[in-house]
Amino acid sequence: MTAVTVGAFLAQKYTIGGEASSEMPPPSPRIASTQVDLVALQEAATESCMCERRGGSEEECNAAYASARQALLFKIYGTSQFDEMAASATACAPVSTEIDCFEFTDGERCITTGFSVNGASNDVENRRVCTVNEARAIERAYEDGWLGEDGVEPDPNDEEEWRVANERATGAVDDMLRRILAGEPTPPREPSGGCAG
Structure with missing residues (x-):
């Protein structure tokens, strides 16, 4: 599963030539984080990761999380059409945190989609x-x-x-x-x- 930062993408998508486009301002969040169930979204993200670990396909395993994520984007922005988003992860050793962040009217909230283990040797296939x-x-x-x-x-x-x-x-x-x-x-x-x- 790919982690993404929604806010960074929005700023990039609606900027042309280094200046914000007057024709298409970036959407503003319409709701506070208290108006959604972020615990359920986190559980779906964790289950997606565990499903892939058990050998499921990325598409199959990510379906529930992707659906819940798209519904959340619609609630936040009035649209769920964000197809090309940048991945986001911490740069830490031995573990980097993969996150999917959402901007609300009361600030940014992030869901952890998994952890990359970069302190392992190449002897371990799934890191x-x-x-x-x-x-x-x-x-x-x-x-x-x-x-x-x-x-x-x-x-x-x-x-x-x-x-x-x-x-x-x-x-x-x-x-x-x-x-x-x-x-x-x-x-x-x-x-x-x-x-x-």
Whole structure:
């Protein structure tokens, strides 16, 4: 599933030659976020991600979320015709958050559509997780691997220590990711301070 930022696209779509078009102003949000069920939309996004993980096709898995998303766009803007939108994700390691954001009259609200695991090696084929707990488990595995058994950061002036710490962290992420993809439950985790929250 592709994550998108609606507001950025609107600004781009209705701008011509660097200046806003006087013929087609960008639509303004018509409702507040309190007027929609963002929890249900988040649940549909998470289920879409989980469906793909179970081997479903992107089209099949994304159908319910795409339908709910289009209905939301219609409620917000009076139209649901936004076909070419830019993807949006955080640029973090070891986990980046993929988001789909919507502008309301009371500000922007985002739905998490998944998490890209960029701290894994190329040995793991599927490098995407679906829930906050899974993403936090990846972040914790990376941190524990990076620090090692003694819990101490590697010496920044010692290239060998950094190489070893990086190998440990990558191995720990690979192991956790394989466990998640195999269906092992991930217990609730406290916020880690990373991109997973």
